[in-house]
Amino acid sequence: MQLATLAVKKAVSMGATEAEAYVQKARTIRGEFSEAIENFRTVESIGMNLRVALGKKTAMYSTSILDEGEISKAAAKAVKIAKVAPEDPHWKHMNKKFGKASAEGYYDSALENLDYQEVVETLVSAINRMKSYDARVRPTRGFVTTYVSNVSIANSYNDSTERRETGIGAWMRTKAEDNGMKGTGTEHQQARFWKEINFDDLAVKAAEKAVKFLKAKPISSGKMSVIIRNQIFANILGVILSGPINADWVQKGRSPLSNKLGNQIASENINIVDDGIMHGGWRTKPFDDEGYPTQRTLVIEKGILKNYLYNMYTALKDNVKSTGNAQRPYYWMTPEPQPNNLIMKPGEASPEDIIHDTKTGIYIEDTIGEWLSNPVSGNLNATVTHGYLVKNGELAEPIKGVIISGNFYELLQKGIETIGNDLRNSMHNYAPTVKLAPLTIAGK
Amino acid sequence: MEKQEEERKTLQLEKILDKAVGLGASYADIRYQDYDFELITVENKALKSYSSRRLSGVGIRVAIKGAIGFASTSDLRRSSLERTLGNAVKAAKSIKSEKKPFSATKINETNVKLPIQTNPIDVSPEKKVSITLEANKAAWISDEIKSAITNLGLSSDARLFISSEGANVRVETSLVGLQHQSVAKVNGVMERVPYSESMCAGFEFIQSKDWNSFTADISDLAIEAARSKTPPPGTYPVVVDPEILGVVLHEAFGHASEGDLVFTGESVLHNKLGVQLASESVTIVDEGMIEGGYFYPFDDEGTKKERTVILENGFLKRYIHDRHSALQFLVDSTGNGRAQDFESMPIVRQTNTYLQPRDHKLEELIEDIDFGIYVREKGWTGGQVEPGMGTFTFNVGPSKIIRNGEVAETVREVVIGGSILETLKTVDAVGKDLKIVTNVFGGCGKGGQRASVGIGGPHVRVRKMTVGGR
Incomplete structure (x- = not known):
């Protein structure tokens, strides 16, 4: 905290009318493995971002060297850049007063104090699970990453605040080989608590998938009902909606959801919220990266677009309150509006029921390239690496290598036929399994 | 970059290598890096952000009985470097392995620099903002353009590698470029076209190109795309x-x-x-x-x-x-x-x-x-x-x-x-x-x-x- 306060003081003494310093100290431990543990590493990093304003001119300078001399240089450089920057007529002020929402479940002391030995034992057990599942399977790559991060923010309005959080991500991939046929299986999970990750379960699922997909093949081009597994739909939701509901995109004319507040943009069964305070969410925290309290914001309620997501700058421009969505993916980046935890509310049907009620279609287990879908046009596309044909309510032959395409905004309005009850996250995006109206499939 | 050389000498990294060997490492290497990056973003004809970043620190890798451990820090004080070495050693010792870790390689001692005329980080902020602003303005070729973002990216990277085998290799490079995205809307259809051009060079590359026609061409293509159909699958x-x-x-x-x-x-x-x-x-x-x-x-x-x-x-x-x-x-x-x-x-x-x-x-x-x-x-x-x-x-x-x-x-x-x-x-x-x-x-x-x-x-x-x- 002293470093942040010092940087703010230096900037003000050099002529800044406003200053905000964001200091992050983090420790990451990462272990990588294939058929055995390959390596471990510990990364201790520290970095500061200093944002200054001279009236309506702003600039930022970041550094990883945090001694008094470098902090003075950082302040001088930020002020120097701000002096020559053109005025931003929309600039009003930074967040003046910090606050905290009552968020819970974003820090795990067990994770912070985790011993290498426990990680080693857990990984060895997972590796053995994959190997013993089937003689044709071997673990080809995997990692576990844990982090603890301490953020402190100080500003020239004499306020300061601090938060400490933890997280863990696990990822593993297996490969099965049999008579020249190859199948792979990948599983991943991200959580705030060490105990939340079930390594053995991920290992068994990854191995099982590789064996099942040994005989996967493309199918012919056509149009078919599509069931998308929860984590994959969560990715798609994040890719398509995060930009268009960002107030900055809306204000800059880049969002297809501009001027649509209060409009029915989706069918009545669609409810989407951004929840920064849910227990244990991947991006749950008491305040955002500008020190503004986080909250639960309705984005789409019964199909009606309710709110955009704001940071301080975009909120002041629209004359509304910030929604606590300022995010700095890394300390040196500008705090831009981004979802905290973006959640599509689950429905009633179990994934088994959804499959059971489908006469013909495909069930998508995993895709690649879904993140390349286009949020501006709403064009959704993904290459299916792991899928099944659905025949008479049951999963049939495994398929791979086909491309699905559709328009996400059209799907929202009339194409999401069934919403599952199995909410799951992929990073900070949360969704259940869904069944979509027939989509175009490009195959052989 | 002489400053970096001085700093490195005061860090006495060779002593950390010796210490690693003393702690049982059969091999150790240290990488010291000094990296500068500037990103200037202009959106819809206005400067959105000017961010400048400096990253510096040390990564230490050790091999002990065939197991590899690694740790890094951006805190360059002596005590921090020693703690980092301790973390790397601890990581290596937690893994059981009897394999040899690395193949033999030729031990190099050299210092290579990309030949450049102007270090992009040293060019005045005014000049950089002005080039980016002008390029963004040139993208507004018709009412069908709804949004335009232009980024100017400039980096300078110096890396030193030393090892317990006696290697000492220093490489210095610089990478610069401009990225632009135009969004067009034609008859209710929105399309975006992003594109960029970069070069390992000094600021002279940025000055040698006509970025205004670069961004105007991108806008042309965005409009053309918004008017077109999708291909048959x-x-x-x-x-x-x-x-x-x-x-x-x-x-x-x-x-x-x-x-x-x-x-x-x-x-x-x-x-x-x-x-x-x-x-x-x-x-x-x-x-x-x-x-x-x-x-x-x-x-x-x-x-x-x-x-x-x-x-x-x-x-x-x-x-x-x-x-x-x-x-x-x-x-x-x-x-x-x-x-x-x-x-x-x-x-x-x-x-x-x-x-x-x-x-x-x-x-x-x-x-x-x-x-x-x-x-x-x-x-x-x-x-x-x-x-x-x-x-x-x-x-x-x-x-x-x-x-x-x-x-x-x-x-x-x-x-x-x-x-x-x-x-x-x-x-x-x-x-x-x-x-x-x-x-x-x-x-x-x-x-x-x-x-x-x-x-x-x-x-x-x-x-x-x-x-x-x-």
Whole structure:
């Protein structure tokens, strides 16, 4: 905290009318493995971002060297850049007063104090699970990453605040080989608590998938009902909606959801919220990266677009309150509006029921390239690496290598036929399994 | 950068190496890095942000009884360096291994600098803002343009590698470029076209180009795309632009040739050495220094990066390696041990990967296609690969239909996909042009690390490519 306060003081003494310093100290431990543990590493990093304003001119300078001399240089450089920057007529002020929402479940002391030995034992057990599942399977790559991060923010309005959080991500991939046929299986999970990750379960699922997909093949081009597994739909939701509901995109004319507040943009069964305070969410925290309290914001309620997501700058421009969505993916980046935890509310049907009620279609287990879908046009596309044909309510032959395409905004309005009850996250995006109206499939 | 040299001397990194050996390390190396990055963003004719960043720190890698441990810190005080060494030693000791960790390599002592005229970080902020603002303003060519973002990216990177074996390799480079995206709306249809151009050079590269016509051309294409249809889905013959060829090869083939992925069996090229995978006209190379590519004379293990022929006349010749994967294959490192920065450990990465040109003109590639697609690079947004099965998917730029041997109308939202080993077999004609590009705004991702790479090749014809559409 002293470093942040010092940087703010230096900037003000050099002529800044406003200053905000964001200091992050983090420790990451990462272990990588294939058929055995390959390596471990510990990364201790520290970095500061200093944002200054001279009236309506702003600039930022970041550094990883945090001694008094470098902090003075950082302040001088930020002020120097701000002096020559053109005025931003929309600039009003930074967040003046910090606050905290009552968020819970974003820090795990067990994770912070985790011993290498426990990680080693857990990984060895997972590796053995994959190997013993089937003689044709071997673990080809995997990692576990844990982090603890301490953020402190100080500003020239004499306020300061601090938060400490933890997280863990696990990822593993297996490969099965049999008579020249190859199948792979990948599983991943991200959580705030060490105990939340079930390594053995991920290992068994990854191995099982590789064996099942040994005989996967493309199918012919056509149009078919599509069931998308929860984590994959969560990715798609994040890719398509995060930009268009960002107030900055809306204000800059880049969002297809501009001027649509209060409009029915989706069918009545669609409810989407951004929840920064849910227990244990991947991006749950008491305040955002500008020190503004986080909250639960309705984005789409019964199909009606309710709110955009704001940071301080975009909120002041629209004359509304910030929604606590300022995010700095890394300390040196500008705090831009981004979802905290973006959640599509689950429905009633179990994934088994959804499959059971489908006469013909495909069930998508995993895709690649879904993140390349286009949020501006709403064009959704993904290459299916792991899928099944659905025949008479049951999963049939495994398929791979086909491309699905559709328009996400059209799907929202009339194409999401069934919403599952199995909410799951992929990073900070949360969704259940869904069944979509027939989509175009490009195959052989 | 003399300042950096001074700083390094006061750090007395050699003493940390000695200490590592004293703690039982059979091998230790230290990487010290000083990195500057500036990003200037102009959106809709106004400066949105000017951010400047300096990153400096030390990464320490040790091998103890064959196990590898690594730790890094950006706190350069003596006590912090010693704690970091302690963390690396502790990490190595927690793993049980009796293997040798690294292959032998030539020990280099050298200091290489990319020749540049003007260090981009030293140019006045006014000048940089003005170039970016003007380029953004030039993109507003009609009322159909709804949004325009321009980024100017400038970086300067100095890396020092020293090891307990006596290596001392210092490399200094600089990468600069401009990126632009225009969003157009025509009859209710919105489309975006992003594109960028970068070069390993000083600020002189930025000053040598006409960025105003660069952004105006992107706007033209965005409007044209918003007016076009999507292609009919199916499998077609295609002709691909060099950047698309380069990125597909890099992602779907290059990664599969990385020794670590081959060793674990994750790669689709596992057990394929000596096998013919493509027609005789296909030769794929990874090379550290080439016109247009990323400047990479030595890797992050101090090994010289030379020209590595991976696929020669269709046959798989060799994999690419760092010192760890080279040992597993009992070969020499090919100089492909790369780390994103001092906080990351070197892993097997490509440098500049490209397909070698042959003898066809572009028109010859197109003229005998009855119906197909000319897959264009301007506006491509990225791709992904599943390495175990070689499945790839890429979002390419607004492209052209080929009808009766001639280039016809534009199509948008084009996605290409396939399985790399099957696709390579259907490459049946290779052009004689060669274009290699690098990028200051992005890079290749692997194992949570990004690295600047070069990609490219000539135009090629592929007989069978799956094309998504609606």
